[in-house]
Amino acid sequence: MPATTPADLPLLPHWTTQLAALRQRLRQVPRLLIVSDFDGTLAPLVDHPEHAALHPTVPRVLKKLAALHPRVWLCFLSGRELADLTARIGGGMTGVILGGNHGMELSGAGLDWTHPAGIAARPCLEELAGKLRQAVTDITGTVIEDKGVALTLHYRRVPAAKLTALHAAVEAIPLPAGILRHEGKKVIEFRPQLDWHKGQALRRIMQRLGMPSSTVVYLGDDLTDEDAFRVLKSTGITVHIGPPDAHTLARLHAHDPGDAVKFLKALTEILTTA
Numbered sequence: 028m029p030a031t032t033p034a035d036l037p038l039l040p041h042w043t044t045q046l047a048a049l050r051q052r053l054r055q056v057p058r059l060l061i062v063s064d065f066d067g068t069l070a071p072l073v074d075h076p077e078h079a080a081l082h083p084t085v086p087r088v089l090k091k092l093a094a095l096h097p098r099v100w101l102c103f104l105s106g107r108e109l110a111d112l113t114a115r116i117g118g119g120m121t122g123v124i125l126g127g128n129h130g131m132e133l134s135g136a137g138l139d140w141t142h143p144a145g146i147a148a149r150p151c152l153e154e155l156a157g158k159l160r161q162a163v164t165d166i167t168g169t170v171i172e173d174k175g176v177a178l179t180l181h182y183r184r185v186p187a188a189k190l191t192a193l194h195a196a197v198e199a200i201p202l203p204a205g206i207l208r209h210e211g212k213k214v215i216e217f218r219p220q221l222d223w224h225k226g227q228a229l230r231r232i233m234q235r236l237g238m239p240s241s242t243v244v245y246l247g248d249d250l251t252d253e254d255a256f257r258v259l260k261s262t263g264i265t266v267h268i269g270p271p272d273a274h275t276l277a278r279l280h281a282h283d284p285g286d287a288v289k290f291l292k293a294l295t296e297i298l299t300t301a
Contacts, residue, residue: 068252113125
């Protein structure tokens, strides 16, 4: 059987085509958990991770949603380190849960927790970080981000002619026992080998709040968000940020972070007029 190509995939409906159904559904939900990725979802992708910032209209929308607590809980699940994510989301909002390092670090709603395997892997990650810096020292445009319980090599600024050399250099480094390499959007991540991802983190959060998947909205754009989409299956409201022909388990799509903000605005209007 031939492999599935993007042209063979069914087009995801844009969220605006489902507004009537969303309105009817949300008016019947007593509590709602809204979960979102950060980079590429609420913040446009940038060449250097330190330059990332929320889309300009996001903070106002988030404050309006946070004001609906305890009916609404907000959650942000990101590959960023928890401290970094916290600084970029900002404070002053109630009913907010933050998950850094793909949920290996959690904060809020009594969920203050770091995965023990991440803490135990710290010496191996420090050693690996040194080897990575040596391996890519002659390749311009690389950024190695030490996130405590994980490492991320960013290569969005690496010239196309250097990409083959970059991947060869990285793959030549022997991984320490218990550390796995993961590919993302212009990033290579190194994380402890464990059965933990955004989907597992989402389950933990839902269990803590006592909320079923039918009361969850999730927005994401990357491969790591597919684990969360898989948890919610057909019962949650899942929105992939990207083209409608993306290979994703989400059931709706928004074009880009600006469009994702419009989706959140629409949710706010539905919830405040219900």
